[in-house]
Amino acid sequence: MERPRRTCAETCLELLSLQIVHYYAGQNQAPLAASTEAIGFRVGRQLAERCTWDRPRLVDQLDVMKFICKEFWIELFQKQVDNLRTNHRGTFVLKDANFRWLSKLSSDLPAPEKADATEQNAGPVANDSMPSRPAANEAAQDYLHLPCAIIRGALTHLGLPCTVSADASALPACDFTINIRAG
Amino acid sequence: MAAGSVLTFVIVGRDDHPIFEADLTSKASEVVNRDDRAQYLHQFVLHAALDAVDEQIWTTTNMHLAQVDNFNQLRVSAYVTAAQMKFLLLHDGKSEDAIKAFFKDVYEVYLKVMMNPFFTPNTQITSPSVHQRIRAIAKTQLKA
Numbered sequence: 246m247e248r249p250r251r252t253c254a255e256t257c258l259e260l261l262s263l264q265i266v267h268y269y270a271g272q273n274q275a276p277l278a279a280s281t282e283a284i285g286f287r288v289g290r291q292l293a294e295r296c297t298w299d300r301p302r303l304v305d306q307l308d309v310m311k312f313i314c315k316e317f318w319i320e321l322f323q324k325q326v327d328n329l330r331t332n333h334r335g336t337f338v339l340k341d342a343n344f345r346w347l348s349k350l351s352s353d354l355p356a357p358e359k360a361d362a363t364e365q366n367a368g369p370v371a372n373d374s375m376p377s378r379p380a381a382n383e384a385a386q387d388y389l390h391l392p393c394a395i396i397r398g399a400l401t402h403l404g405l406p407c408t409v410s411a412d413a414s415a416l417p418a419c420d421f422t423i424n425i426r427a428g
Numbered sequence: 429m430a431a432g433s434v435l436t437f438v439i440v441g442r443d444d445h446p447i448f449e450a451d452l453t454s455k456a457s458e459v460v461n462r463d464d465r466a467q468y469l470h471q472f473v474l475h476a477a478l479d480a481v482d483e484q485i486w487t488t489t490n491m492h493l494a495q496v497d498n499f500n501q502l503r504v505s506a507y508v509t510a511a512q513m514k515f516l517l518l519h520d521g522k523s524e525d526a527i528k529a530f531f532k533d534v535y536e537v538y539l540k541v542m543m544n545p546f547f548t549p550n551t552q553i554t555s556p557s558v559h560q561r562i563r564a565i566a567k568t569q570l571k572a
Contacts, residue, residue, distance in 0.1 A: 293510070295539060298509075302509070304489055
């Protein structure tokens, strides 16, 4: 493990994750979500094992969450989580203001044919009209299965079984909601 | 005949089931003469030590818990990973530094096993090359 770390272009990772989504969307044996979840879960476990190998152990829930927000996020996305909120009863919301894996996802969607006369979707993100936000979130969900599963795998491996969901209504920011199963 | 030195190594998974066991004493004639009862005793002592390990993991963030339990002359040292995998070594008086180095090297081997996509975590490790490597580590670290 002391070998010099080899580097790889980030574009490779982005293209790979895009292709994973396209490939499994085209497979008939299992729904896309299930396949990418399985991949991500395994990757999350192995990555968590690897990242924790030379640091002191994490004894409680908050330590684990801080590890995820800092070291783990840096390993995966080259930055830390920008905001962590909790209700101290097992729900955490991780807010990443600039989620790298979705940075290439265009947030410039044509507005759906709703009864909304003012369609100003051609402008920058800040001017998104309301109807296109949920649509952007839905389009991004396919690509969010993988990161959610990686996080879930890591947390489960560190002893916190949980569910992870993501909300990308405000691209490029992305919120991950983690619900830790009690008991 | 030299007195047999005791050296049993066990990796215990999250649900307290062993996923790897090895008797690391040097081969020689001791294997043939080894009393079956001694084997059972070792397993029993290691199993009983799990409770002591569980108590101690909450008190420290170190991975290496030096000696967690002893029984007559037998001592148990433990090393716990972040994912709650416990490495237990049953010995009769090796230096804690040597044991710490041993655990660290074994952790590297275990990490490589985990990275293997064909390995399901928390299942038995049956690969003969892993056995060989751990024996080699034991020879370098614990006999020196």
